[in-house]
Amino acid sequence: xxxxxxxxxxxxxxxxxxxxxxxxxxxxxxxxxxxxxxxxxxxxxxxxxxxxxxxxxxxxxxxxxxxxxxxxxxxxxxxxxxxxxxxxxxxxxxxxxxxxxxxxxxxxxxxxxxxxxxxxxxxxxxxxxxxxxxxxxxxxxxxxxxxxxxxxxxxxxxxxxxxxxxxxxxxxxxxxxxxxxxxxxxxxxxxxxxxxxxxxxxxxxxxxxxxxxxxxxxxxxxxxxxxxxxxxxxxxxxxxxxxxxxxxxxxxxxxxxxxxxxxxxxxxxxxxxxxxxxxxxxxxxxxxxxxxxxxxxxxxxxxxxxxxxxxxxxxxxxxxxxxxxxxxxxxxxxxxxxxxxxxxxxxxxxxxxxxxxxxxxxxxxxxxxx
Ligand SMILES: [Zn+2]
Numbered sequence: 001x002x003x004x005x006x007x008x009x010x011x012x013x014x015x016x017x018x019x020x021x022x023x024x025x026x027x028x029x030x031x032x033x034x035x036x037x038x039x040x041x042x043x044x045x046x047x048x049x050x051x052x053x054x055x056x057x058x059x060x061x062x063x064x065x066x067x068x069x070x071x072x073x074x075x076x077x078x079x080x081x082x083x084x085x086x087x088x089x090x091x092x093x094x095x096x097x098x099x100x101x102x103x104x105x106x107x108x109x110x111x112x113x114x115x116x117x118x119x120x121x122x123x124x125x126x127x128x129x130x131x132x133x134x135x136x137x138x139x140x141x142x143x144x145x146x147x148x149x150x151x152x153x154x155x156x157x158x159x160x161x162x163x164x165x166x167x168x169x170x171x172x173x174x175x176x177x178x179x180x181x182x183x184x185x186x187x188x189x190x191x192x193x194x195x196x197x198x199x200x201x202x203x204x205x206x207x208x209x210x211x212x213x214x215x216x217x218x219x220x221x222x223x224x225x226x227x228x229x230x231x232x233x234x235x236x237x238x239x240x241x242x243x244x245x246x247x248x249x250x251x252x253x254x255x256x257x258x259x260x261x262x263x264x265x266x267x268x269x270x271x272x273x274x275x276x277x278x279x280x281x282x283x284x285x286x287x288x289x290x291x292x293x294x295x296x297x298x299x300x301x302x303x304x305x306x307x308x309x310x311x312x313x314x315x316x317x318x319x320x321x322x323x324x325x326x327x328x329x330x331x332x333x334x335x336x337x338x339x340x341x342x343x344x345x346x347x348x349x350x351x352x353x354x355x356x357x358x359x360x361x362x363x364x365x366x367x368x369x370x
Pocket of ligand 1 (some may be wrong): 234245249254295
């Protein structure tokens with residue numbers, strides 16, 4: 001909550017209502033929250049003083065005085081998201097509407113060295129310096145990682161895709177002067193997609209990047225499971241005694257559907273793989289067909305378990321729009337109940353989803369704690 005001046009619970013409730021509804025009149029607020037009009041007027045003035053809302057014209061009226069429309073100021077606060085992967089670093093700045101103000105993605109192979117951390121600090125500072133941004137409005141930095149993070153959002157429980165030590169949070173403490181927390185990359189991306197869909201319906205996100213992960217969202221939040229380890233779809237066994245996975249087990253989905261399965265054919269360049277595929281290269285078509293066969297098994301299993309939309313995301317997801325029909329067709333043939341594969345959808349974000357989702361934590365917290 002903004003400082004001082006006797007902000008009450010009504011102040012926060014009114015703000016949250018305008019935020020959720022996108023726009024409200026005094027009368028709508030009175031009806032939804034059962035608060036007296038003088039109290040509403042008082043709090044709207046405080047919200048305006050704090051730069052959190054503005055008047056945006058009037059609603060059309062069939063008679064009498066037209067009602068003012070109140071909206072939230074999207075740029076009243078910002079959050080920064082950083083996505084650290086094996087070979088890249090992505091930085092995004094988002095506002096309260098989760099709009100991407102600016103983003104950057106650069107090749108920057110991860111290594112656990114002071115040189116890397118110095119470089120990270122420098123890149124973030126350079127990125128912030130080029131924004132015309134009041135730094136006091138920056139709520140915090142969400143850092144997305146290919147790792148399982150404990151519920152304190154600081155301790156790394158499991159990480160093998162990149163070699164992160166359990167005390168990574170402490171190791172990067174000198175990089176930032178802003179609050180920061182760590183988030184699982186797939187959960188963050190799922191959250192970003194769920195918020196973008198603006199729906200409270202259950203939704204499942206399958207992340208197909210250099211590793212395979214996912215998230216199950218319900219009510220706009222990720223379902224963490226008992227130990228914050230839920231939705232590790234990459235380690236579901238889809239082929240008993242199958243290919244060896246990096247986790248040490250055999251037949252995991254990761255071994256069949258990570259982005260590497262495709263990009264290994266084009267020297268690690270996934271875009272190049274899809275270029276070849278779209279140009280009709282028969283060898284690549286065969287590889288991709290087999291890839292989709294395994295993906296369809298996984299997607300169908302997930303549909304059986306969760307009975308909700310499945311979003312195909314991660315780096316592979318960002319190239320899937322031309323092939324989603326093929327995947328749907330393969331998934332339908334495995335399912336005795338479904339007549340349509342329309343529940344399988346392409347992701348909205350291309351490469352920024354994880355960083356956006358990690359940053360969104362601070363936006364969510366700001367709204368909730370208002
Ligand atoms: Zn595995």
